[in-house]
Amino acid sequence: MAFVSSNRSNVALGSRLGEIWQQASEAYATWRLYRRTLAELQGLSGRELADLGLNRSILRRAALEAAYGKDV
Numbered sequence: 001m002a003f004v005s006s007n008r009s010n011v012a013l014g015s016r017l018g019e020i021w022q023q024a025s026e027a028y029a030t031w032r033l034y035r036r037t038l039a040e041l042q043g044l045s046g047r048e049l050a051d052l053g054l055n056r057s058i059l060r061r062a063a064l065e066a067a068y069g070k071d072v
Contacts, residue, residue, distance in 0.1 A: 030067055030068060031067075033066075033067040034063050034064060034066075034067035034068070037062075037063040037066045037067055038059060038060060038063035041054070041059045041062060041063060042059060
């Protein structure tokens, strides 16, 4: 016995591709913000980092939290 199933949606392909493009561009912009934040933090002196309450061992975590807004 054969069974055929169809899962077609009424969403146009162009609309879906537009959503994918938007999500990808947002993800890229967030990644760029992370990289820019990390580079700026790495460029600070030890004294400047101490003034901010940071040390070099947690710079990546601080940049991730700043860019993605979540505790990593």
